Amino acid sequence: MDGAPPPHSEAPAATAPQVQQHTGSPTDFLKGVVGKRVIVRLTSGVDYRGILSCLDGYMNIAMEQTEEHVNGVVVNRYGDAFIRGNNVLYISAAEAL
Amino acid sequence: MASQILPLELIDRCIGSKIWVIMKSEREFSGTLLGFDDFVNMVLEDVTEYENTPEGRKETKLAQTLLNGNNICMLIPGSDGPNEDQ
Numbered sequence: 001m002d003g004a005p006p007p008h009s010e011a012p013a014a015t016a017p018q019v020q021q022h023t024g025s026p027t028d029f030l031k032g033v034v035g036k037r038v039i040v041r042l043t044s045g046v047d048y049r050g051i052l053s054c055l056d057g058y059m060n061i062a063m064e065q066t067e068e069h070v071n072g073v074v075v076n077r078y079g080d081a082f083i084r085g086n087n088v089l090y091i092s093a094a095e096a097l
Numbered sequence: 098m099a100s101q102i103l104p105l106e107l108i109d110r111c112i113g114s115k116i117w118v119i120m121k122s123e124r125e126f127s128g129t130l131l132g133f134d135d136f137v138n139m140v141l142e143d144v145t146e147y148e149n150t151p152e153g154r155k156e157t158k159l160a161q162t163l164l165n166g167n168n169i170c171m172l173i174p175g176s177d178g179p180n181e182d183q
Contacts, residue, residue, distance in 0.1 A: 025132040029140045029163050039159070043122075043168060059165060089124075092144070092162040 030055060030091075037094040038063070042087045046070055049094060050081065059085030108133060111174035116141070117181075118164065119171040123149040126164060127178025137166040147179055154179070 033052055040048045040061055050066030061083040068076035108116075111130050118126040118139065128144035144159040 026134045026138045026140055026163055088165050090162050090164045092159040097161055
């Protein structure tokens with residue numbers, strides 16, 4: 001299915017020997033960013049700014065106090081927001097981690 | 098046979114250095130590579146996001162960012178981005 005990460009047993013065989021994962025890997029970033037203010041940009045270009053409640057390996061996101069920005073203008077506010085991970089372009093920290 | 102370098106190894110060598118990321122769409126990112134995973138989701142720092150529109154190129158500055166690997170097309174290690182050498 002497009003966008004869904006394959007099960008780990010199907011991780012690319014071509015990358016054996018496994019590359020060294022230093023600190024700073026995506027899972028470390030995700031652990032460090034929970035509870036912080038983030039900017040989530042979708043592939044559509046819409047931004048969501050709020051406090052990251054939790055997320056999973058598919059980049060599904062739950063956020064609080066979310067503002068929806070279209071072309072830099074706030075068009076909506078949500079107390080709680082859930083974003084399906086296949087739409088996410090990036091998650092960026094809005095405050096120091 | 099000359100020793101080969103695997104693509105992911107090339108990216109791994111770039112950790113800590115600047116990298117230029119080109120997406121499948123008219124969008125690019127440049128920043129310092131902190132890390133990546135098997136799906137080439139990338140963690141970048143001090144990022145500039147470039148949006149190429151018919152009106153011109155728009156730049157946005159971001160702090161630490163996790164970039165979804167789904168839309169990544171090309172990676173250029175050691176480059177400052179589209180404005181290099183200007």
